[in-house]
Amino acid sequence: MEDYEVVMGLEIHAELSTKSKIFCSCPTEFGSEPNTHCCPVCLAMPGTLPVLNEKVVEYAVKAGLAMNCEISEYCKNDRKNYFYPDLPKSYQISQYDKPLCKNGYVEIETKSGKKKIRILRIHIEEDAGKLNHDEYGRGSFVDLNRAGVPLIEIVSEPDLRGPEEADIYFKKIKSILEYIEVSDCKMQEGSLRADVNVSIRKKGETKFGTRTEMKNMNSFRAIQNAVEYEVKRQIEVVENGGKIEQETLRWDELQGKTFPMRDKEDAQDYRYFPEPDLGMIHITKEYVDNVKKNLPELPESRKERYIKEYKLPEYDANILTSSKYFSNLFEGAVSKCGNAKAVSNWIMSDISGILNEKELEPEKIPFTADDLGELITLIDKGTISSSIAKKVLPEMFDGEEKKPSKIIEKNGWIQISDEGAIREVVNKILEANPQSIADYKAGKDRALGFLVGQAMKETKGKANPGMLNKMFLEALNK
Numbered sequence: 001m002e003d004y005e006v007v008m009g010l011e012i013h014a015e016l017s018t019k020s021k022i023f024c025s026c027p028t029e030f031g032s033e034p035n036t037h038c039c040p041v042c043l044a045m046p047g048t049l050p051v052l053n054e055k056v057v058e059y060a061v062k063a064g065l066a067m068n069c070e071i072s073e074y075c076k077n078d079r080k081n082y083f084y085p086d087l088p089k090s091y092q093i094s095q096y097d098k099p100l101c102k103n104g105y106v107e108i109e110t111k112s113g114k115k116k117i118r119i120l121r122i123h124i125e126e127d128a129g130k131l132n133h134d135e136y137g138r139g140s141f142v143d144l145n146r147a148g149v150p151l152i153e154i155v156s157e158p159d160l161r162g163p164e165e166a167d168i169y170f171k172k173i174k175s176i177l178e179y180i181e182v183s184d185c186k187m188q189e190g191s192l193r194a195d196v197n198v199s200i201r202k203k204g205e206t207k208f209g210t211r212t213e214m215k216n217m218n219s220f221r222a223i224q225n226a227v228e229y230e231v232k233r234q235i236e237v238v239e240n241g242g243k244i245e246q247e248t249l250r251w252d253e254l255q256g257k258t259f260p261m262r263d264k265e266d267a268q269d270y271r272y273f274p275e276p277d278l279g280m281i282h283i284t285k286e287y288v289d290n291v292k293k294n295l296p297e298l299p300e301s302r303k304e305r306y307i308k309e310y311k312l313p314e315y316d317a318n319i320l321t322s323s324k325y326f327s328n329l330f331e332g333a334v335s336k337c338g339n340a341k342a343v344s345n346w347i348m349s350d351i352s353g354i355l356n357e358k359e360l361e362p363e364k365i366p367f368t369a370d371d372l373g374e375l376i377t378l379i380d381k382g383t384i385s386s387s388i389a390k391k392v393l394p395e396m397f398d399g400e401e402k403k404p405s406k407i408i409e410k411n412g413w414i415q416i417s418d419e420g421a422i423r424e425v426v427n428k429i430l431e432a433n434p435q436s437i438a439d440y441k442a443g444k445d446r447a448l449g450f451l452v453g454q455a456m457k458e459t460k461g462k463a464n465p466g467m468l469n470k471m472f473l474e475a476l477n478k
Ligand code: ADP
Pocket: 007, 008, 009, 010, 011, 155, 156, 157, 158, 159, 197, 198, 199, 208, 209, 210, 211, 213
């Protein structure tokens, strides 16, 4: 295993979040009754003609610019011919030798530093429909709502070295697409999926090995598992004197294995040719400049700004900008409470902790940036202690009520900062723990922590910890 290097390239498909389809005016909305978002064009009725949706070009140019690509002045559409029941025309309108964007790159943060992953091309194409396989074995039902939904395909060069880099790269692409708002990137709905190409070679070898391709992977975890399996399989083949066949594989999540998708006899020949029903696409420099001008701030620039403006460590800035949802939550909460480092800490530790535990993506955070800002203001003002705040946060995730002030009120969690009340608790705890007093006087500083802890327990975490500390110290040092 250690003798080999893993080489990978990804072909990432992202559904664009335009209102209408790429060549007709049907809606692109997900989850409707089957075959209700269809018209003669996307049903491939004879005599119909496609009309290119200009928004698709704009979104693809946005993606190209955000990924440092050259935008082609002229590009065209091509027919990719194949037969499958979810493809009513028996060809997909895609782009072959003249894609809209080419020669780009994105920068990723790896264990051993920054690395540029080159992007060979980004082209536009239409999605196919969907086959729903009947669980009673009565056959398959075709749903053409998705037929004609616009896609971009982002093809990387084989610059990725192993599944970890592929994971970082894929997440980076997802994050960029979210920032520029061209795709909702919902993997569970199929809006974002990747064909994963894998090969192995002996370390030090300069030529690439033969690749295999796993189609339509739509979860980060599945990719990790599939690549791990596939690498082991390829090494075994090579070690036993065999040769890797270039083939398309299907990953079976349940069995944890890859299987060949089709045999070599019907090796695909798509017979690409120019789509005669659509003209060349001419993209002027002014058009590109205009899209560029309106591009929102990208993660790299936000990161720099967080380090400069908010004096955050690079580590924090990296995590916060890794997702648009984190980043927006951060900025919104800071503008509410003014305490950048506290917001950063809450997002990176407690909020991330709950997301991990629930296996949720940042976009699923159910409260607003204002709510988080309010929580931190309440701590900073001394209305609640941070230990109470740690009880408020889970309520903000799970409860109906999202406003921290309301949650605190409902649960009677307001911090006790009344001097008389605190003194009462301090006296009570001191009376009950003469040994701790003796320990403290004997130089065991830890006894103070114990006493504060007891007082916190007594008040169910509601006593102001600063005041407790101060009063215990005064009493002990008397
Ligand atoms: P195809 O359409 O036949 O899959 P493409 O050129 O569109 O071909 O995509 C090939 C993908 O495979 C690219 O992402 C590329 O980076 C990757 N790739 C090419 N050669 C190798 C290799 N030897 N090992 C791993 N990945 C590879």
